[in-house]
Amino acid sequence: MPASRLTAEVLLAHAIQRSREYLYAHPEETLTETGWIHYGRYLHQRLNGTPTQYVTGRQEFYGRMFRVTRDVLIPRPETEHLVEAALERIPSGALVLDVGTGSGALAVTLALETRCRALASDISARALAVARANAARLEADVAFVEADLIEPFAGHSIDVIVSNPPYVALSERESLQREVRDFEPPEALFAGPTGLECYERIVAGAATVLRPRGWLLLELGFRASGPVQAMLGSGWEDITLIPDLAGIPRVLAARRA
Ligand SMILES: C[S@@+](CC[C@H](N)C(=O)[O-])C[C@H]1O[C@@H](n2cnc3c(N)ncnc32)[C@H](O)[C@@H]1O
Numbered sequence: 592m593p594a595s596r597l598t599a600e601v602l603l604a605h606a607i608q609r610s611r612e613y614l615y616a617h618p619e620e621t622l623t624e625t626g627w628i629h630y631g632r633y634l635h636q637r638l639n640g641t642p643t644q645y646v647t648g649r650q651e652f653y654g655r656m657f658r659v660t661r662d663v664l665i666p667r668p669e670t671e672h673l674v675e676a677a678l679e680r681i682p683s684g685a686l687v688l689d690v691g692t693g694s695g696a697l698a699v700t701l702a703l704e705t706r707c708r709a710l711a712s713d714i715s716a717r718a719l720a721v722a723r724a725n726a727a728r729l730e731a732d733v734a735f736v737e738a739d740l741i742e743p744f745a746g747h748s749i750d751v752i753v754s755n756p757p758y759v760a761l762s763e764r765e766s767l768q769r770e771v772r773d774f775e776p777p778e779a780l781f782a783g784p785t786g787l788e789c790y791e792r793i794v795a796g797a798a799t800v801l802r803p804r805g806w807l808l809l810e811l812g813f814r815a816s817g818p819v820q821a822m823l824g825s826g827w828e829d830i831t832l833i834p835d836l837a838g839i840p841r842v843l844a845a846r847r848a
Contacts, residue, residue, distance in 0.1 A: 598643050599634070605647045606630035642770045652696040655703070657725050659694050662717035664779040666696035669835050670755050673810050674700050676833050676842045677753050680806045681705045685750035688712070688800070690740055690793060693779060695722030695733065697753050702731040707751075712738040715778055740789065741796030748802040754793055758812035760786035787818050794822045801847045809843045816840035 604611045606629035607622070622630065633646050644650045644665045650657050652666040653674050659665050674697065681687060681701065689698035689711040698711035699722075711733050713719050719735050726733045736743065741752070759780045764772060771780065782788040790809065797807045807827075811819060816832055820843065823830060827845040835841035 598637060601643055602633040602637060602646060603630055606633055640769045640773055642774055645774060650694075652694075653700045653704075655700065655729055657694050657696055657699070658721060658728070660717075660721055661774060662715065662776060663694040663721045664775055666694055669841055670696065670810055672833055672835055672841045673697065673753055673755060673808055674704070676808050676844050677701055677751060677806075678704055680808070680844065681707050681751050684708070686710065686748070687751045687753065688741075688744060688747075688749050690752060690754035691756050691779075691789070692722050692735070693718050693755075695725040695731075695735075697755065698722070698733045698735075699726050699729055699731040701753065702726070702733050703729065709733040710736065710744070710749075712736045712740070712743070714739055715776065718776070718779075740792050741800055744800045745796075747800050749800050749805060750802060751806045751808065752793075752797050752801060753808045754789075755810035756789035756793060757782040758786050758789065758810075758815055760784060786812060787815065787822075790815065790819050791822055794819070798826055798847065803847055805847050807843075807845050807847070811840055811843055813839065816843060819843055 600611050600614060604614055607626050636646050642665060644659050645661055648658055650659050650665050653671050657666060683706050685707045687701055687707040687709050692698050692711035692713050698709045701707055702709035716737055719737055723735050757780055761781050761784055823845055826848050828848050829846040831844045832840040833842040
């Protein structure tokens with residue numbers, strides 16, 4: 592099905608507060624005036640570049656529906672590779688920290704899929720409000736902390752750190768799709784002049800908060816695998832790169848020596 596048709600169906604279903612399946616099950620139904628007004632407004636927003644997920648306020652991630660607003664990055668399917676890599680490495684009862692939680696997609700998913708104790712941080716209070724609401728609605732037990740990356744957790748003994756940090760270089764701003772550049776929160780996209788700044792701070796900070804043999808799992812931006820591996824140095828072992836469906840290294844896993 593063409594993407595434009597799918598979008599039109601999603602927006603129409605949203606306008607009448609029904610599922611897409613309902614549209615096919617009730618082809619005889621006509622739109623009310625209110626339905627037309629809502630549908631027209633949603634189409635207009637989409638034509639102006641607003642991502643569909645910000646119009647509907649929803650995005651599925653790892654089989655669960657998350658609420659999204661323009662205060663959070665729309666969770667991406669690629670990030671499910673990070674979930675899979677974490678699920679293979681989280682021991683029972685582990686303390687897991689999600690750095691830069693955004694909508695809470697990673698922390699909530701890991702809390703619900705394992706018996707871990709989940710902590711999640713973000714620098715954005717507005718993102719944390721969305722994440723807290725997602726955790727409450729999905730009944731996930733996650734402790735949220737407003738924090739600048741890892742520094743506030745120094746002295747903890749964390750078993751697994753997961754992070755999908757901002758990794759776009761400021762110089763790449765103009766090359767981003769309009770939907771991303773003009774609508775997603777800049778603090779979720781841009782790390783700094785090189786795009787590697789958050790990785791550098793997370794790798795350095797992880798050594799101070801992970802217990803020995805604890806795991807660091809990072810989502811990687813395009814071409815980030817080499818530089819991030821180089822940041823790790825000698826204090827890490829079992830370093831693994833996990834490719835996405837396009838064969839691009841998408842997740843780096845490393846175990847603190
Ligand atoms: C790429 S988004 C990832 C969101 C979510 N984890 C996901 O995968 O969908 C990065 C997140 O990191 C947060 N962030 C950016 N700089 C940060 C910092 N210095 N400390 C903590 N969080 C930060 C942003 O607010 C944003 O929510």
